[in-house]
Amino acid sequence: MLFHALSACLTFASPLLAQEITEIYDIWQTTWDRSGLFTYTNLYPNPIPWNTPGTAGSADIVITDGTVYQNIVGFGAALTDSSAQLLSQLKSTNSDNYWDILNYLFDPTDGADAAGFSYLRVPLGASDFSASVYSFDDVSGDTSLDSFDINNAPSYLFEVLSDIAGINNLLKIHIVPWSPPGWMKDSGTMLGGSFLSQYTDTFASYLLKCLQGFQSQGFSIWAIGVQNEPQNSDTTYPTCLISAAQEAAIGLQLRTLMDDNGFSDTIIIGYEHNWNDAGAYPVQLMEDAASAFYGVSFHCYEGSVSDQETFYNAYPDKAIFFTECTGEIGSDWWSDIKWYMDNIFIGSPNYWGQSGAMWNLVLNGLGQPLLPGTDSCGTPCRGVVTVNSNGTYNYNQEFYAIAQASKAILPKDVGGPFGQRIEVAVNGDLNWGLIVGAYVTNRVSSSDWPRYSLVVLNWDDTPNGSWDPQDITTTIEFRGYQATYTFPVGVTTIYWYAEPN
Ligand SMILES: *[C@@H]1O[C@H](CO)[C@@H](O)[C@H](O)[C@H]1NC(C)=O
Ligand SMILES: *[C@@H]1O[C@H](CO)[C@@H](O)[C@H](O)[C@H]1NC(C)=O
Numbered sequence: 001m002l003f004h005a006l007s008a009c010l011t012f013a014s015p016l017l018a019q020e021i022t023e024i025y026d027i028w029q030t031t032w033d034r035s036g037l038f039t040y041t042n043l044y045p046n047p048i049p050w051n052t053p054g055t056a057g058s059a060d061i062v063i064t065d066g067t068v069y070q071n072i073v074g075f076g077a078a079l080t081d082s083s084a085q086l087l088s089q090l091k092s093t094n095s096d097n098y099w100d101i102l103n104y105l106f107d108p109t110d111g112a113d114a115a116g117f118s119y120l121r122v123p124l125g126a127s128d129f130s131a132s133v134y135s136f137d138d139v140s141g142d143t144s145l146d147s148f149d150i151n152n153a154p155s156y157l158f159e160v161l162s163d164i165a166g167i168n169n170l171l172k173i174h175i176v177p178w179s180p181p182g183w184m185k186d187s188g189t190m191l192g193g194s195f196l197s198q199y200t201d202t203f204a205s206y207l208l209k210c211l212q213g214f215q216s217q218g219f220s221i222w223a224i225g226v227q228n229e230p231q232n233s234d235t236t237y238p239t240c241l242i243s244a245a246q247e248a249a250i251g252l253q254l255r256t257l258m259d260d261n262g263f264s265d266t267i268i269i270g271y272e273h274n275w276n277d278a279g280a281y282p283v284q285l286m287e288d289a290a291s292a293f294y295g296v297s298f299h300c301y302e303g304s305v306s307d308q309e310t311f312y313n314a315y316p317d318k319a320i321f322f323t324e325c326t327g328e329i330g331s332d333w334w335s336d337i338k339w340y341m342d343n344i345f346i347g348s349p350n351y352w353g354q355s356g357a358m359w360n361l362v363l364n365g366l367g368q369p370l371l372p373g374t375d376s377c378g379t380p381c382r383g384v385v386t387v388n389s390n391g392t393y394n395y396n397q398e399f400y401a402i403a404q405a406s407k408a409i410l411p412k413d414v415g416g417p418f419g420q421r422i423e424v425a426v427n428g429d430l431n432w433g434l435i436v437g438a439y440v441t442n443r444v445s446s447s448d449w450p451r452y453s454l455v456v457l458n459w460d461d462t463p464n465g466s467w468d469p470q471d472i473t474t475t476i477e478f479r480g481y482q483a484t485y486t487f488p489v490g491v492t493t494i495y496w497y498a499e500p501n
Pocket of ligand 2: 463464468470
């Protein structure tokens, strides 16, 4: 009997092998002409089959799923005071729209018609998108922090954050100040200036109290940062120069305080500034305080995403996060999506990033409200979602870029892990036309098949110097099988399942 079973296997090798992998049914697509806007299609009953490999296409995506890289934490944006204020106003004037937006942005449920944003950055105290300048202790010289009050933050911040956390219980909240209290600085104000090292222990205690304050409001905090953009001083909004040596000292003290006060699971993320200095400040931070910092985070405003590799090469065991870039009102919708996918939502993971995030989650159609008097966002910044005071709203290009990436890495199972990046390459004469990220999402039960996903940007829109968007018929190679799909100019996220590796 055994012999017969084996020979049957050999005779019918193809159909038996085909049971190791499902066909491709699930597609989300955003196209340059907006005929698709994070639009889901289930290809049943005509899925894309996996076949015995034929000739490779002029673009040929080659997946090597045995080569597994970093875990992905999630994609998202920042809940500034301004974003929370606009959302809170919407909640009181049009609660249906409010809940529609929050659910569409944050619901992580497998199969939901929603983007499942799972990373959210929250400024600690005022930023350039706050109604007024405040910290959690503005009593000058209060080194015992007796006057610390988490409720210096506007109540709408906690109200909206609570609603978001209620929708997405996988949400990773990253809190980080735009400045220490002004009295800890040479300027005496949160608006610009430098941190004074004599307040190292006081500021570490202040950050611990921030964690305790958020905990007291019902939030579990995934990560804390010491300072947003520590190399930027601007006298028109909360900013602060903190050197790498100063941040290292604060981080070491904070790590001890957190470990001693029940926050050993919360990570500390350092640097939080532009790509261009990846080989200097964040490397020095690790040389001085590797035990305190789980990793570092990058912003897009100078340098390029490939700079993340400079830090990775120096500290391959430390995590890299991408945490801020802003859209600007007036820019081109499709050009923006190409840039975001290439540099952040496919690009950052391909250069070791575990997250990708934009700046304000919500602003109005004028890029407001801003901190009165700030000179930031000279060209008005655009939120991921525009919410107007009359209750109308719009999902911007930033939303579609984030959503297409997020959908590829959300857990398949309740309680299951997020996606993990796997090796992928694009071959063929037209390989320049596609930018690709590949992920595996493992299952809670080891007998369930992992989900495999691709996020594909086709940016072949100007092949011979003038606008002429070209579909790219692409072969996809996976475990000795080949599928063929024609990617329109746009962003496409696809899924399939295969036996555990
Ligand atoms: C709502 O406000 C926006 C921004 O001011 C405006 O463009 C839009 O026309 C308004 N819509 C309605 C229905 O009033
Ligand atoms: C672009 O020009 C090349 C060379 O003339 C030609 O072979 C190709 O078909 C053109 N591509 C498109 C999309 O028009």
